[in-house]
Amino acid sequence: MNRSAVSADPDWWRDAVVYQVYPRSFRDADGDGLGDIAGIIEKVDHLAGLGVDAVWLSPFYPSALADGGYDVDDHRAVDPRLGTLADVADLVAALHSHGIRLIVDIVPNHSSDRHEWFREALASPPGSAARARYIFRDGRGPGGDLPPSDWPSRFGGAAWTRVITDGRPEQWYMHLFSHHQPDFDWTNEDVREDFRRTLRFWADLGVDGFRIDVAHALTKDLSEPLRSKPVIIDFDNPDSGDDVLFDRNEVHEIYRDWRTIFDGYDPPRIAVAEAAVNAKRRPLYCRPDELHQAFNFDLLHAPYDATRFRRIIEENLAIAAETGTSSTWVLGNHDIVRHATRYGLPTDTSLEAWLMTGGTEPELDRARGLRRARAATLLMLALPGSAYLYQGEELGLHEVADLPLDVLQDPIHVRTDGAEKGRDGCRVPVPWTTHPPHFGFTAATPQLPMPPDFGAVSVQAQKADPTSTLSMYRKALALRSELRGSGLASPALEWHETERPANLLHFTRGEWGCVMNFGLEDVPLPSRDILISSSPLAGAALLGDTTVWYRVTEGA
Numbered sequence: 399m400n401r402s403a404v405s406a407d408p409d410w411w412r413d414a415v416v417y418q419v420y421p422r423s424f425r426d427a428d429g430d431g432l433g434d435i436a437g438i439i440e441k442v443d444h445l446a447g448l449g450v451d452a453v454w455l456s457p458f459y460p461s462a463l464a465d466g467g468y469d470v471d472d473h474r475a476v477d478p479r480l481g482t483l484a485d486v487a488d489l490v491a492a493l494h495s496h497g498i499r500l501i502v503d504i505v506p507n508h509s510s511d512r513h514e515w516f517r518e519a520l521a522s523p524p525g526s527a528a529r530a531r532y533i534f535r536d537g538r539g540p541g542g543d544l545p546p547s548d549w550p551s552r553f554g555g556a557a558w559t560r561v562i563t564d565g566r567p568e569q570w571y572m573h574l575f576s577h578h579q580p581d582f583d584w585t586n587e588d589v590r591e592d593f594r595r596t597l598r599f600w601a602d603l604g605v606d607g608f609r610i611d612v613a614h615a616l617t618k619d620l621s622e623p624l625r626s627k628p629v630i631i632d633f634d635n636p637d638s639g640d641d642v643l644f645d646r647n648e649v650h651e652i653y654r655d656w657r658t659i660f661d662g663y664d665p666p667r668i669a670v671a672e673a674a675v676n677a678k679r680r681p682l683y684c685r686p687d688e689l690h691q692a693f694n695f696d697l698l699h700a701p702y703d704a705t706r707f708r709r710i711i712e713e714n715l716a717i718a719a720e721t722g723t724s725s726t727w728v729l730g731n732h733d734i735v736r737h738a739t740r741y742g743l744p745t746d747t748s749l750e751a752w753l754m755t756g757g758t759e760p761e762l763d764r765a766r767g768l769r770r771a772r773a774a775t776l777l778m779l780a781l782p783g784s785a786y787l788y789q790g791e792e793l794g795l796h797e798v799a800d801l802p803l804d805v806l807q808d809p810i811h812v813r814t815d816g817a818e819k820g821r822d823g824c825r826v827p828v829p830w831t832t833h834p835p836h837f838g839f840t841a842a843t844p845q846l847p848m849p850p851d852f853g854a855v856s857v858q859a860q861k862a863d864p865t866s867t868l869s870m871y872r873k874a875l876a877l878r879s880e881l882r883g884s885g886l887a888s889p890a891l892e893w894h895e896t897e898r899p900a901n902l903l904h905f906t907r908g909e910w911g912c913v914m915n916f917g918l919e920d921v922p923l924p925s926r927d928i929l930i931s932s933s934p935l936a937g938a939a940l941l942g943d944t945t946v947w948y949r950v951t952e953g954a
Contacts, residue, residue: 403495404494408666410451411784412783413882415450415785415875418454418731418732418788419453420789420825421455421456421457421467423789423826423828425437425438425441425838425839426841426842429840429842430840430842431843432479432840433480434481435482435485439488441830442489442493442496450498451499452499454502454503457470457503459472459476460476464576465553465578465579468575470505471509471513472514473505473596487604490603491604500605501607503609504596506610506616507615516580520563524568530586531586532571532581532583533580533581535547535569535570536569542567542570546570547624547626549628549642549643551574552574552575555813558572574612576813583620584617584618584652597660607667607669608667608668608670609670613672613683614645615643619641619643632674635679637676637678637679653683653688654687657687668690669690670689670691671693681720693786696710697728701745702741703916708903711781724783725782725783727781729788730791734749735749735753735797736790736795737775738764738770739797740767741766744760750817753820757800769944772867772870773932773943773945775871776914777912777945779878780905787871789828794866797824798826803816803819826846827839829853829856830858831858832858834850835850838856838857855867881910887909888907889907891906894906900916901915901917906950910929912947913945914945918943923938923939923940923948924948925949925950927949929946929948929949931946931947
């Protein structure tokens with residue numbers, strides 16, 4: 399692959415801006431209503447103009463879409479509805495020609511139930527080598543009619559589904575997610591070797607790195623009798639590393655093995671873990687002989703609050719310094735209500751309950767939510783470390799909360815018997831033009847309906863407006879790159895105490911600084927040499943819900 403425009407710096411990931419593309423909702427080039435690889439290639443100029451350093455591509459593998467593509471039929475192939483291997487190679491080349499790297503999702507915890515291995519397992523008897531690649535167990539109780547354990551699925555219901563062969567019930571198989579996603583048994587060498595092949599396959603194609611899905615769940619305590627775990631609470635696993643299902647100490651053996659593969663390439667490939675673990679355990683995933691980074695979701699789950707933000711920033715910078723890695727800052731992704739919406743709702747709002755009302759109760763303050771989202775984004779982009787952006791946030795998109803129930807695709811809605819609406823509202827296609835009804839995403843009917851007001855927030859509507867959210871992102875990313883490249887941005891962060899610590903965050907990084915006003919009242923600006931502001935300025939005042947970057951001047 400042509401890497402001529404890509405920096406040779408092996409540490410590029412430490413302070414990169416990475417843009418997540420959810421391919422089925424990004425851009426449809428072939429007119430079937432589903433986003434595809436060719437559509438991403440069409441929009442590489444948008445990504446380059448935005449100023450990102452890398453693209454993280456969510457699953458594009460063959461899939462029945464029982465879980466948005468995370469139910470993978472073949473980990474070394476491309477869904478024919480999305481394109482071909484040649485298209486992926488072309489995408490790598492197109493991104494590299496603009497100096498942008500490509501990170502792809504790897505889904506090692508499970509396959510789909512259409513995977514050739516799982517079909518073979520179902521056709522094979524209990525105790526066979528084919529079944530040993532997955533987690534099959536006999537049921538409990540008379541006739542084995544009860545699941546082998548009380549383990550729950552993350553998507554609701556039990557984590558076990560019973561196999562029915564020729565009308566005869568037999569063993570059960572385990573799935574942490576949908577029953578269409580059987581879990582691999584990572585004690586099996588076939589599984590380990592197959593994923594080594596998968597990593598090499600994509601690295602050989604020119605991919606620059608990997609995002610490891612559910613990285614903390616690969617190894618499980620499968621010793622008999624199976625231990626009880628009736629409830630799953632993310633980020634609440636024991637520090638000892640001996641939980642039944644998550645964050646077990648032996649998972650790190652897998653990543654030490656993978657690191658030797660990554661380091662065997664020139665330049666080395668990188669990996670970031672999606673690990674829902676507590677802050678004490680997160681550094682274990684990004685040691686020098688394991689993965690490079692682990693996602694820090696603390697800001698994503700935090701309320702809009704200066705004190706909470708500062709504590710999270712301090713804790714994660716300390717973790718990064720301790721481990722020799724860099725933090726990853728995230729405000730949105732494909733699994734959570736968009737942050738422009740979260741920040742426009744009362745702090746104590748249950749997002750699941752709000753979605754079930756179609757986004758009507760409580761009432762969303764859209765303008766305030768967007769203003770806060772812009773301010774929080776500018777703060778995040780000023781922090782040392784990597785920043786991960788989710789497609790459409792550069793347009794200030796809100797959650798589409800009023801999707802009709804009959805169009806929902808997320809299995810969470812069905813698996814919870816309708817108690818939760820699911821994640822489809824942040825996966826609605828990106829609007830590119832002002833032209834209804836599908837706003838440049840597709841010439842057909844999109845896989846999820848787009849709101850009639852999407853034209854007003856489309857790329858076409860925003861690109862020439864200097865006050866738009868898109869323009870703010872472009873300017874911020876350009877400034878971030880300029881300050882970093884000029885040496886004006888110190889890798890360290892120095893806090894400046896304020897008279898109103900409950901409302902303000904103020905820090906400098908060398909010769910430039912950042913101030914965010916979380917409060918309602920205006921405060922004096924720290925400097926007149928303002929580089930960028932998330933909202934219009936009012937003379938010498940910093941308005942509420944506003945962030946500015948400024949150049950440090952003498953006496954500031």
